[in-house]
Amino acid sequence: MEIITKIKKLKAQKKAVILAHNYQLPAIQDLADYLGDSLELSRISRNLSSGLIVFCGVKFMAETAKILSPQKKVLLPEPSAGCPLAEMITCDDLIKLKKEHPDAIVVSYVNTTADVKAESDICCTSANAIKVVNSLEEDEIIFVPDSNLANYVMRHTDKKIIPWNGWCYVHNKFSPEGLTRAKAMHLNAKVLVHPECIPKVVDLADEVFSTTGMINYVKESPDKTFIIATEIGVIERLRLEFPEKIFFQAPPGGTCLQMKKTTLKLVLDSLENEQFKVKVPETIRIMAKKALDRMLNVA
Numbered sequence: 574m575e576i577i578t579k580i581k582k583l584k585a586q587k588k589a590v591i592l593a594h595n596y597q598l599p600a601i602q603d604l605a606d607y608l609g610d611s612l613e614l615s616r617i618s619r620n621l622s623s624g625l626i627v628f629c630g631v632k633f634m635a636e637t638a639k640i641l642s643p644q645k646k647v648l649l650p651e652p653s654a655g656c657p658l659a660e661m662i663t664c665d666d667l668i669k670l671k672k673e674h675p676d677a678i679v680v681s682y683v684n685t686t687a688d689v690k691a692e693s694d695i696c697c698t699s700a701n702a703i704k705v706v707n708s709l710e711e712d713e714i715i716f717v718p719d720s721n722l723a724n725y726v727m728r729h730t731d732k733k734i735i736p737w738n739g740w741c742y743v744h745n746k747f748s749p750e751g752l753t754r755a756k757a758m759h760l761n762a763k764v765l766v767h768p769e770c771i772p773k774v775v776d777l778a779d780e781v782f783s784t785t786g787m788i789n790y791v792k793e794s795p796d797k798t799f800i801i802a803t804e805i806g807v808i809e810r811l812r813l814e815f816p817e818k819i820f821f822q823a824p825p826g827g828t829c830l831q832m833k834k835t836t837l838k839l840v841l842d843s844l845e846n847e848q849f850k851v852k853v854p855e856t857i858r859i860m861a862k863k864a865l866d867r868m869l870n871v872a
C-alpha cells in the first residue's frame with residue numbers, strides 16, 4: 574500500500590502520467606492513468622500535455638511514444654523489457670528485403686525497433702492492420718515482422734503480401750487442439766482471438782481483435798462466456814471489469830514475461846530517479862515518425 578501512496582504522491586508532484594498496456598500486471602493496470610492497446614497508447618501519448626510519461630509496457634511501445642513526442646521525457650521502468658517479436662527483423666534484413674522487392678511498399682507492425690520503422694513506409698498495429706494495408710495504392714506489400722498477422726491481413730485484402738517469418742512466442746503457443754477442446758467444454762462461449770495467433774487458431778475464432786478490441790467487444794456483447802486466445806493480462810482485466818461474465822484462456826498459460834517485468838517498485842524507482850529515459854537518434858526518429866504519422870492519419 575505504502576508503495577502505491579508514494580507513487581501517487583511523486584506522480585502528482587512531477588505531473589507525470591502513467592501509461593500501461595493491457596498485458597501489464599493487475600497492480601500496474603490499477604495504477605495507470607491510461608490503459609490500452611498499442612494503437613490507443615500511441616495516440617494517447619501523442620495527445621498528452623504532460624511532459625513526463627512513465628510507460629509500463631515493452632520497449633517498442635515506449636520508443637513509439639518518444640518518436641511521436643520528442644519534447645516529452647518518456648521513461649521505461651525496466652530497460653530490459655523488450656518484445657522478442659520486434660527483435661526478429663533488423664534494419665539490414667529490411668533493407669535487403671526492399672532490394673529484393675523494389676516495387677513493394679513496406680508496412681511494419683509497431684512491434685519493431687525504431688530503425689526498422691525508419692526504413693518503413695507506414696506502420697500498423699493489430700487494431701488497424703487491414704485498414705492500413707487496404708489504404709495503400711500499391712499492390713505489393715512487404716509486411717514485417719509478424720507472419721501470423723501478415724496471414725490474417727492476407728484474408729482481408731487482394732494485395733500481394735510478402736511476409737517476414739517472425740512470430741510472438743506467447744501467441745504461437747495457442748494451438749487449434751487446445752482451442753477445440755475448450756470449445757467442446759464451453760459450447761456457448763464466444764471465441765476471441767488475437768491476430769498474432771497462428772492461422773489454424775484464427776480459423777476457430779468467432780472474432781479476431783486487438784487487445785482493446787476484445788475488451789470493447791465483451792462490453793457490448795450479450796454473451797456471458799468467452800474463450801480468449803491472448804496474453805493473460807487481458808483476461809485478468811476482463812475478470813475484474815465484468816465479474817458477471819466468465820472468461821477462459823485457451824489453452825491456459827500464455828504469459829508475456831517481458832510485459833510482467835514491470836513491478837510497482839520499478840515504477841517508483843522510475844519516478845524517483847527519472848529512469849530509464851528512452852532515447853532515439855534524431856535522424857532515425859524523424860524517419861520513423863513519418864511511418865507512424867502516416868498510420869495515425871489512416872486509422
Ligand code: 13P
Pocket residue numbers: 595609610611612684698699700741769782783784785
Ligand atoms: P495490441 O496492440 O493488440 O495490444 O497487441 C500488442 C502486442 O504486443 C500483442 O502481443
Ligand code: SF4
Pocket residue numbers: 631655656657658659684741742743744769804829830831832
Ligand atoms: Fe511481444 Fe508477444 Fe509480448 Fe506482445 S505478447 S509484447 S508480441 S512477446
